[in-house]
Amino acid sequence: xxxxxxxVIGPLLAAGADDRVFxxxxxxxxxxxxxxALLGRNLxxxxxxxxxxxxxxxxxxxxxxxxxPERKT
Amino acid sequence: xxxxxxxxxxxxxxxxxxxxxxxxISVLVPLVWREWWVVPGMIVSGMLPLLVGFGxxxxxxxxDDPGRLHGMMIAASGWxxxxxxxxxxxxxxxxxxxxxxxxxxxxxxxxISGTRTFSTLAAFQNPLNGFFESMSGFTGTGLTMTDNEAAxxxxxxxxxxxxxxxxGVGVIVLTTxxxxxxxxxxxxxxxxxxxxxxxxxxxxxxVRTIWWIFLLxxxxxxxxxxxxxxxxxxxxxxxxxxxxxxxxxxxxxSIGTYNSVAIDFALIPVMILGSIAFPxxxxxxxxxxxxxxxxxxxxxxxxxxxIGTLVLTVILFDQGFYQTETIAVAGIVLQGQAAxxxxxxxxxxxxxxxxxxxxxxxxxxxxxxxWTAPAxxxxxxxxxxxxxxxxxxxxxxxxxxxxxxxxILFRIRGIFYPxxxxxxxxxDGRALSDQEAAQEFEEAAIITFLWLVFxxxxxxxxxxxxxxxxxxxxxxxxxxxxxxxxxxxxVGLSSGITGPGxxxxxxxxxxxxMWIGRLExxxxxxxxxxxxxxxxxxx
Numbered sequence: 001x002x003x004x005x006x007x008v009i010g011p012l013l014a015a016g017a018d019d020r021v022f023x024x025x026x027x028x029x030x031x032x033x034x035x036x037a038l039l040g041r042n043l044x045x046x047x048x049x050x051x052x053x054x055x056x057x058x059x060x061x062x063x064x065x066x067x068x069p070e071r072k073t
Numbered sequence: 074x075x076x077x078x079x080x081x082x083x084x085x086x087x088x089x090x091x092x093x094x095x096x097x098i099s100v101l102v103p104l105v106w107r108e109w110w111v112v113p114g115m116i117v118s119g120m121l122p123l124l125v126g127f128g129x130x131x132x133x134x135x136x137d138d139p140g141r142l143h144g145m146m147i148a149a150s151g152w153x154x155x156x157x158x159x160x161x162x163x164x165x166x167x168x169x170x171x172x173x174x175x176x177x178x179x180x181x182x183x184x185i186s187g188t189r190t191f192s193t194l195a196a197f198q199n200p201l202n203g204f205f206e207s208m209s210g211f212t213g214t215g216l217t218m219t220d221n222e223a224a225x226x227x228x229x230x231x232x233x234x235x236x237x238x239x240x241g242v243g244v245i246v247l248t249t250x251x252x253x254x255x256x257x258x259x260x261x262x263x264x265x266x267x268x269x270x271x272x273x274x275x276x277x278x279x280v281r282t283i284w285w286i287f288l289l290x291x292x293x294x295x296x297x298x299x300x301x302x303x304x305x306x307x308x309x310x311x312x313x314x315x316x317x318x319x320x321x322x323x324x325x326x327s328i329g330t331y332n333s334v335a336i337d338f339a340l341i342p343v344m345i346l347g348s349i350a351f352p353x354x355x356x357x358x359x360x361x362x363x364x365x366x367x368x369x370x371x372x373x374x375x376x377x378x379x380i381g382t383l384v385l386t387v388i389l390f391d392q393g394f395y396q397t398e399t400i401a402v403a404g405i406v407l408q409g410q411a412a413x414x415x416x417x418x419x420x421x422x423x424x425x426x427x428x429x430x431x432x433x434x435x436x437x438x439x440x441x442x443x444w445t446a447p448a449x450x451x452x453x454x455x456x457x458x459x460x461x462x463x464x465x466x467x468x469x470x471x472x473x474x475x476x477x478x479x480x481i482l483f484r485i486r487g488i489f490y491p492x493x494x495x496x497x498x499x500x501d502g503r504a505l506s507d508q509e510a511a512q513e514f515e516e517a518a519i520i521t522f523l524w525l526v527f528x529x530x531x532x533x534x535x536x537x538x539x540x541x542x543x544x545x546x547x548x549x550x551x552x553x554x555x556x557x558x559x560x561x562x563x564v565g566l567s568s569g570i571t572g573p574g575x576x577x578x579x580x581x582x583x584x585x586x587m588w589i590g591r592l593e594x595x596x597x598x599x600x601x602x603x604x605x606x607x608x609x610x611x612x
Contacts, residue, residue: 011281012281012284012285012288013285014281015278015281015282015284015285016282016285016286016289019358019359022289022358025289025292025293026285026288026289026292029288029289029291029292029293029295029296030292032292032296033292033295033296033305033309036296036299036305037305046300049296049299049300050300052292052293052296053293053296053297053300056289056293060357060358060360060362061362063358063359063360063362064357064360064361064362066360067359067360067361067362
């Protein structure tokens, strides 16, 4: 199944940076927010939110580092 | 002429259909918050633009495809009419509370006069106040007609945040795809042959990519603010308005309500995300991190924010405005001068980034009457300049200032060269031909000139309409310049002038300032010329 063929969000995902991790973060974002809104503030929800924000930031850095050697070759 | 009107009417109709969709989808909010009494008002508010939009788009479905002239007129008229129809939820919800039908069981705080909650909602019974709020939202300005945002029904809190968020995406699409022209920054920097930075070639895919980036950043911002201890509803609203650099808040004293160092610092990256051109975000998300320093505008966003913060910190520290005895930051207790310096830096950083990113969040409650004139004018300068073209910010934009600055130096240096010398003007490493350079200078100079002309015109109107000089209710010239720069720069910081009680003429003036500020003036003038010409007022 191609990305564009996913119902509702398919065209949006296909318009992104062709990256499965970012696409996953995009899909998981509202799910995590709704889960936290329902669960309230506790250790599990804090870990969930921290994982998302840290994962997003670290992955951008990782992509940057991985891309730099590619450019040198 | 008839064809031109048909093209504009059809696209306007499509915009109104989309607006109807936004209003109708927002009905979910009162359902979640059990605000049943606003549901009828929201549904009627959605049906009106749907019917008008459907009529226009079907009635003119065979009109010509739009060209550049149409693009400008559609953008200008679209922003205006979307703001008009977007004000209906404010109006209908306020009047629903006013009539107070027993069947809707409206909470008494909205129906019994004499409280701030009542007066806050009742202000929107005046259609002009609703239109002001809607225009302020869709243009990402953030100046408000509400007395106490926390007292509004959740549905209106959401609607204010939602229209700023959607307006933020609208302006990125406008500047990167629809109105990109020489001097606008977007064309030269993001459509060059060397760097395919214009996100995608077609407008439809550009819009989708911008939404992709914007949604990703929104989710990140919501969770970041929540981690900084902001309640989830507040985090959702402030993430949306912070990223869109709109600045509407759902609390009475904006971000100052929380009085939290963590929240202040968590909002800085959110506002900066909204200040960087979205084509650059796209490249960064693809792993090209060098754009943080290689892209002219992005580099200057950081330099400008740093210099402004430093200057403001020095001014406020010298004034001794934030004298603090002790403050604990991340477990470290600061005392005496160190505590004062930290507090001063904290407020200066937040307020300068908020101003230059054109967000308008406020942490410094006494920013108007309490700060000295140099401090106010430093913040006003940030509002006038703004940040990167191709982002959600307002103002003149850094790229125009840089173009003008480099252009002036280029011309002055040219005098020292022989007339036969071949010289090349470079912008962000790109060599521009004489014609390209002339177009860049001309556009940047015209926009800057018009910006200052309308700033002066509005300041003149305000000084005539408001009590000026000494006295408890009087305003100073710097108060007026600050407020006008805030409205036209689509910022939303206030020195205390804006409110439901301001004279009608000043509300109308600000509606115009917010409108032209968002569209960078020219499209509005093109539209007005078209209207006057069709009415045979102007040939």
